[in-house]
Amino acid sequence: MNRPKGASSFLAGQQFHGWVLEVPLGSGGNGVVWKAARVGETSVAIKILKSITDETYERFKVETSILESLGTTRGIIPLLQKFIPADKSGPAPWFAMPIAQPFAEYVQGKVWKEIVDDFIKLAGVIEDLHARKIAHRDIKPANFLFYDGQLCLSDFGLVKYPSRTNITPMKRDVGAKFTMAPEMRRNASEADGLPADVYSFAKSLWIALTGEQLGFDGQYNPGSTLALTNYLPEIYTTTIDRLLVECTETEPNLRPSITSVKLRLREWLEICEDFHTRNLTEWSELTHKLFPMGAPARACWTDIDSICAVLDEISKVKGLNHMFYPTGGGNTITSVSRAKESGLIALHVGEKTAEILKPAKLAYESFGRDTSWSYFRLEAAPIQPTGLSGSVGYHGISEELTEISPGHYESYACWQYDEFKGRKLPESARPVSRYLTGAFVFFSTRSIYNQIPDTYDARHNQMTEDDFRTYIEKNV
Template sequence: MAKKKMKASKKLNVGSEFGEWLLEEKIGAGGNGDVWKAAKPEQPSQAIKILRSVSNETYERFKIETSTLEKLGRMSGIIPLIEKYVPDDKSGSTPWFTMPVAIPFEKYIHGRQPFEIVDDFIELAKTLQQLHAQGISHRDIKPANFLHYEGRLCLSDFGLVKYPERTAITPPRRDVGAKFTMAPEMRRQAHSANGLPADVYSFAKSLWIALTGQELGFDGQYSPLSTLALSNYLVNTYTTTLDRLLEECTDTEPDRRPTMTGVIARLEEWLSICKDFHTQNLTEWTELTRKLFPLGAPTRSTWEGVDAICLVLAEIAKVPSLNHMFYPTGGGNTITAVSTAAESGMIALHIGEKMVELLKPAKLTFESFGNNTSWSYFRLEAAPLEPSGVKNALNSERSSEALTEISPGHYEAYACWEQNEYNGEPLPDSARPAARYLKGAFVFFSTRSAYNADPSTYDARHNKMSEEQFRAYIARNSQCD
């Protein structure tokens, strides 16, 4: 390796010569050193890190960094060291070392989709897993220290690295790491803190930054119930597995954080769920049950009253494509929202942007069958209701009416919707097609349930059975699954 003595006695600029190197572009700067894109005559450019502020501590860290990189060699996921000059004595010539030129994180992340980001972070986590297996902690995990090289994200800047045989050089009460990704113990007692769980903490906050596109991290522990929630940034994306992982990784107690091995498994689990709609749907249906019944799902639970029923149905409708509703008259659909209706005591089940199903709810019942939540369902009973009086609106079974709701509670014939006309004028923006149910029962299953997978269930069989008969029917089928 080259060991040419060089002295950075003056301020370096683009075009400056540093020994044999011509400085082409400044690509990084820290409190103690700078990184330049530089080249020797007729050779490819490299990244050269030059120690600018030389003190006993910075020089020892520089020596540790270069020796660590030499020890790691060509480990996958590490930006390798190519050449170095690190004299035994810090006085005199300026220490430096070179690395391959790589793509900085802020350029790499541009246009990357969440699945791609997590894929790349899994590879980064595998590198940390290898380091941790050797007792090596990076202790400066942050996006600025991630570089894209040879088709993957890699770790750089090992200036704060710590390993079992290394002599401690961090003074007591000195913090260590990046402020916006730093674990709390690295703020309080970096000299004695375990760097392995601290890396997990910083990795999780770095992942949050990458997925949300935010410049900085956040203070404290992650909470999916706060403005930090990934769901605020990853619209229509399943996030629960990631939410739980980030919450655990940023626990203030290091011993409660998962290992990097656990982090990898959870990230792979999230990708697997997201890439398979069947698995995702049933997972989300199970999580809906846990949300409604945090202490454990009962065999049966019943809600009465419009407000309570609306709240539960809103949870069912909240997750896109989660539910499938079976009508009392046959067929099925997906509800996308729930609201109170203009008529007293009635609710509107929204289908898509405009269509609503109107009914007066008598009760909503949840039915479950042990741990197999794919068979759990909700049954909504409609209370008896008098017809609206609109001419020719009733169906042949006299169980529902097809209407146009001109304005809240003002019904006219469905033909108004078909012809986009009322009293010779185009329909107002408030108009919408509506089905008004006078009796009957609806049931809601997960979209990927075995019940929904069977086309014959669209015959409204649930409405031809009593509540108890239908539960017994589902119980028999669930045992055959």
């Protein structure tokens, strides 16, 4: 195996205070950790102070002292034995702790839900420390160890608590560079370690979820390449995005407490695991995105670019919307684009399928704070049929066609038989429905309207815009 940096002053098989050093486990700035054993005893991890100065000696004494006071607190790697000489000129200080799994090994093969669940428990451990006014001040993945069935905190060398004498020199930064709070860079000796722990915890969670080796500078930005959605594209991230933004605020007093972080992580996990809650939450967030100052009872768009932009927002989140056709039935739109025909758009409902129409107006209808009843109604402007023989029509509302290439239509039979002019259809071919008139409505997938099978009868297309709103309002 690769020997950890700093382990060269000790050798495997060497006797050390009655222990036999077996394998180097790791090394920090001032200490080295070895797997060690005694006859008849379980192997332990023994941490030895190797760079002894007044400051490192005092920190080592503080670390062993706080570990003794915490005892067998769950979520803290416990102190088993220690040796602290009377002064730093004596033999090297050391203490022993159980062997645990390093974070880099723990995280391998873990799905994101497992990681979040374990970080919620870890937040609970930090919450207990903060309740005693104990700040760890060196929270980072390298200091997380998996032991006794959960992620635990280790390395309390920088810990700070009310009765502890300050040994951090003025203008000395404290913590890991990629998870360190800005105030710990500026003035660690005077900074409050509790909000600094929150900052470092948030950045550690980001590292764990993204698989990146290093963190990021500054505040989290969900609109940048740092966004979790770039790493977890199938997952609802708005709730965790907001939490990471708040936790990495530059001003410590604007960050939430670790208790709030724990509760909000649990809330995010519950939303992700419950599709019904997630879908209605995302629908509400879509409304807020479109109308940040508050949703009106009705809003309308008639410009084709604006209509495409709004429909594109509806289609962005997988499974968010359900579209009801003017001909009956429903589907989920996955994207929106301009069609080849001038003034027409294509609503994509699958990898190769699209609904083509000329939009006349898109309206948003809401009914107060409960956005689960809000919906969008898209009116199709009348257009002339293609006149192609063999095209399948539906009561003068639509015609089913094969689009050989953008804007080049042929009869639907071409798609049925995978043939055009005696040859196999080109890769660009797809089936399309071209709507000559009619209205579409879009509800959230988990709306009550979408859960009632009878609503698939295209009743909305049998009513005017105002009549359908009145019909929905009665149910609300």
